[in-house]
Amino acid sequence: MSIHIDRTACIGCGQCAEICPGTLIRMTDGKAEMRYPKECWGCVSCVKQCPVHAVSLYLGADIGGMGSRMTVKKEGSLLHWTVTHPDQTTETITVDSRDANQY
Amino acid sequence: MQSIQLDTDILILGGGAAGCYAALTLQKTAPKARVLILEKAEIRRSGCLAAGVNALNAYIVPGKTPEFYVDYAKKDAHGIVREDLLLTMSQRLNQVTHHLEQLGLVILKDENGNYVTRGNRNIKINGENIKPILAEAVQACPNVTVMNHVNAVEYLVRDNRIQGVFANDVREEKLYTIRCKACICATGGAAGLYRPNNPGFSRHKMWYPPFNTGAGYAMGIRAGAEMTTFEMRFIALRCKDTIAPTGTLAQGVGAKQVNSLGEVYEQKYGLTTSQRVYGTVMENREGRGPCYLRTKGITEQQADSLKRAYLNMAPSQTLKWLENGSSPAEENVEIEGTEPYIIGGHTASGYWVDSKRMTTIEGLFAAGDVAGGCPQKYVTGALAEGEIAGEAAAAYVSSTLQPLPEGYLSQQAAAVQKFFDNDASGFTTEELEEAMQGVMDHYAGGIGTDYGFTEAGLAIADRKILRLMDLSEQVRVSDMQELTRLFELKERLLVCRVVIAHLADRRETRWHCFAENLDHPETDDSWLQYVNSRYENGEIHMLHRPLTGRYETYEHSH
Numbered sequence: 001m002s003i004h005i006d007r008t009a010c011i012g013c014g015q016c017a018e019i020c021p022g023t024l025i026r027m028t029d030g031k032a033e034m035r036y037p038k039e040c041w042g043c044v045s046c047v048k049q050c051p052v053h054a055v056s057l058y059l060g061a062d063i064g065g066m067g068s069r070m071t072v073k074k075e076g077s078l079l080h081w082t083v084t085h086p087d088q089t090t091e092t093i094t095v096d097s098r099d100a101n102q103y
Numbered sequence: 104m105q106s107i108q109l110d111t112d113i114l115i116l117g118g119g120a121a122g123c124y125a126a127l128t129l130q131k132t133a134p135k136a137r138v139l140i141l142e143k144a145e146i147r148r149s150g151c152l153a154a155g156v157n158a159l160n161a162y163i164v165p166g167k168t169p170e171f172y173v174d175y176a177k178k179d180a181h182g183i184v185r186e187d188l189l190l191t192m193s194q195r196l197n198q199v200t201h202h203l204e205q206l207g208l209v210i211l212k213d214e215n216g217n218y219v220t221r222g223n224r225n226i227k228i229n230g231e232n233i234k235p236i237l238a239e240a241v242q243a244c245p246n247v248t249v250m251n252h253v254n255a256v257e258y259l260v261r262d263n264r265i266q267g268v269f270a271n272d273v274r275e276e277k278l279y280t281i282r283c284k285a286c287i288c289a290t291g292g293a294a295g296l297y298r299p300n301n302p303g304f305s306r307h308k309m310w311y312p313p314f315n316t317g318a319g320y321a322m323g324i325r326a327g328a329e330m331t332t333f334e335m336r337f338i339a340l341r342c343k344d345t346i347a348p349t350g351t352l353a354q355g356v357g358a359k360q361v362n363s364l365g366e367v368y369e370q371k372y373g374l375t376t377s378q379r380v381y382g383t384v385m386e387n388r389e390g391r392g393p394c395y396l397r398t399k400g401i402t403e404q405q406a407d408s409l410k411r412a413y414l415n416m417a418p419s420q421t422l423k424w425l426e427n428g429s430s431p432a433e434e435n436v437e438i439e440g441t442e443p444y445i446i447g448g449h450t451a452s453g454y455w456v457d458s459k460r461m462t463t464i465e466g467l468f469a470a471g472d473v474a475g476g477c478p479q480k481y482v483t484g485a486l487a488e489g490e491i492a493g494e495a496a497a498a499y500v501s502s503t504l505q506p507l508p509e510g511y512l513s514q515q516a517a518a519v520q521k522f523f524d525n526d527a528s529g530f531t532t533e534e535l536e537e538a539m540q541g542v543m544d545h546y547a548g549g550i551g552t553d554y555g556f557t558e559a560g561l562a563i564a565d566r567k568i569l570r571l572m573d574l575s576e577q578v579r580v581s582d583m584q585e586l587t588r589l590f591e592l593k594e595r596l597l598v599c600r601v602v603i604a605h606l607a608d609r610r611e612t613r614w615h616c617f618a619e620n621l622d623h624p625e626t627d628d629s630w631l632q633y634v635n636s637r638y639e640n641g642e643i644h645m646l647h648r649p650l651t652g653r654y655e656t657y658e659h660s661h
Binding site for chain 1: 144157219227231232274304305307308309312345354355356405410412415417422423425587
């Protein structure tokens, strides 16, 4: 379970490092760095916090991960969850935070 | 290293669900009191609710009563509960829920404006942002200060009364000694004691937050507070690999537990939480595994709804479905039991408290997962306990701050410095943590033994854990983050010792898997009593207490 940080896209705002409940992300050379990838819980707080969508969630190979990554973009009350597969195809599920779960 | 001394009236340890709600309560009941929350992480996304939650599982639905909820929790715990605590919690479940809605939580309603229920105790919500909602409300309280990234380590207790807390900054070289008139411990339960389902790269993909390391338990144990029911471990039945919740599938779309032959097996073993885990263990052991939740055949619309629902609490499960190009409508969801946790919000392990949630240390209150005797709290129960503890702490605060013992600050600083000065030849925190999890897995009833243990094995476990405690003194750290990790390891090791002592003491099997005593495989009703413990001079002393009645007001006899 872990997150990937795109160092090129990272603007160095430090919000992911601040929000991570395990304090697992550090700022090095003005960019965010995942220091303890094995200690990630997968809560995606950092993924939600990143203003430029440079942080993505992926599943470790030991739990069946195959290289797809998930980001989330907020737009008003909408959360657009996008999965980018290794072949660069994408799928997006949009959830309106004003809607409760049906289950 | 900077040593900082602070004073407050009421100190709250942990800004999770219970801690936040205690603060909101104190804003109303003691608006002039200074309240300080120490939060190890960042309050907007800390504790169990970081990723969100998609139902409130403790709610008194129309036609049901608080007593009904007590009955349910008592049955699920096979009788070992504090009914007085359960009842006082249950009476507040609905009012805290309505308050959450006022704060901005989205709750599903029918056309008449009534909450839509899921089963007998649950309501449906959009809880993705439940933690930011609570945190914002706390940050708006003028008398409440939040210190993020500060980790509480040790109580300062004199004459059995709380005086303050010693803490470290997780990132900066700062140590804090904070004096208080009352303290509410809301640090959560303990994960990471046992080898997890996926001990490699995804070792932290666990049910309970891996950052809840049993700090509050360990601090209380060291200070000699009485603890209860640590032998009633919690094991969750979860989706394989992602360790995502199963309740959404079981209750949401009515998915049954089936074995590899497609047979529904859940009725065979019983429907309490521990029996559901046990059934899955037995089906696997007898060659009918793997086991699944039967989702195959639900509609595509239901499947899409499920994918959305998981995004609000466990997005890794949705990622898994999308990554595999699969759907719960086409494939059943494989399930497995997790490693055991110690957590007073689902089972009954924690501080032994009176009806007002005061621990056996005067002025020290406990709420949420760290407080014992009161299982099935879930989110709303943690809030209710935060409210009860907040009210009690407000009524308690009248004492004056006591001077610190002479030399306290320098002693604490020296104790910390020692770990920076250790030579580098010792083991690392990570190595010792792995060793601890291996010992607990093998000798104290982990996944590896289908949760079963023997007295002989527990004796070995205790010796090995003691040895690891010695080794932990020699760990060298190079920064505050590493220091925090080491403190967390020490907390876990001490909690492990208490778990081992409790498992050995209850000579029966009251709960399959949760406490699968292979020397005493039957339930024995002479054990319908609380197994409690106190730690003194390095020894764990066990004591037994008779069950408390539902309408009693339990007070400590100091």
